[in-house]
Amino acid sequence: MYKKNEQAYEQLNKFIGNWNTKGIIPSSNNQSEIEIIGTDTYEWIVDGFFLLHKADVLIGNETSKTHEIIGYDHLNNLYTMQHYNNRGDSGFMTATVNGNIWTFTGDSLRFKGGFKENEDVFSGVWEQFTDNKTYTHLMDIKLSKKPFGY
Incomplete structure (x- = not known):
């Protein structure tokens, strides 16, 4: 059996639980500000090798x-x-963590952020890759961990 990289899995363990999600897509030339609200949940599956x-x-x-x-x-x-x-879409991203800063990278999206407030908040900024071959601000997102039992 493969031995886990315990430090890598400890980083993932910080996500476990139920989260309230809030975010904002800022207004642009052709659209007004858009609010994001909902929930995110993370749980271990497949004998603790995946979330x-x-x-x-x-x-x-x-x-x-x-x-x-x-x-x-x-x-x-x-x-x-x-x-x-x-919507029937799927996609693949990779992620790295350096200290407390997480970076998610996909074909056209990138996220930078991390845990705050005793790891009860995970927040950051999503950016989108444009036709000009640069990243532009897409949205701000904040997940706040729900108390146990909610």
């Missing part, structure tokens, strides 16, 4: 539901994130 992340949020008036499997790739020393959503 199942479920997001259920409203982005403005649109429901967004996503399931994501998060694992640790010990050969490349990074996390893998495969997601599927209620």
Whole structure:
């Protein structure tokens, strides 16, 4: 049996639980500010080698539901994130953590943020890769851990 990289899995363990999710997509030339509100949950699956992340949020008036499997790739020393959503889309991202700063990177999205307030808050900024080959601010997001039993 493969021996886990305990430090890598301790980082993932910080996500375990139920979270209230809030965010903002700032206004732009052709749209007003959009509020994001909902819940995220993280739980261990497959004998503790992977996390199942479920997001259920409203982005403005649109429901967004996503399931994501998060694992640790010990050969490349990074996390893998495969997601599927209620629009039939799927995608793949990788993640790294340096100190307390997490970076998620996909084909057209990037996130930077981390844990705060005794690890009861996880927040950061999502950016989107543009046709100009630069990243622009997409949204601010904040997950606040619900007390145990909620």
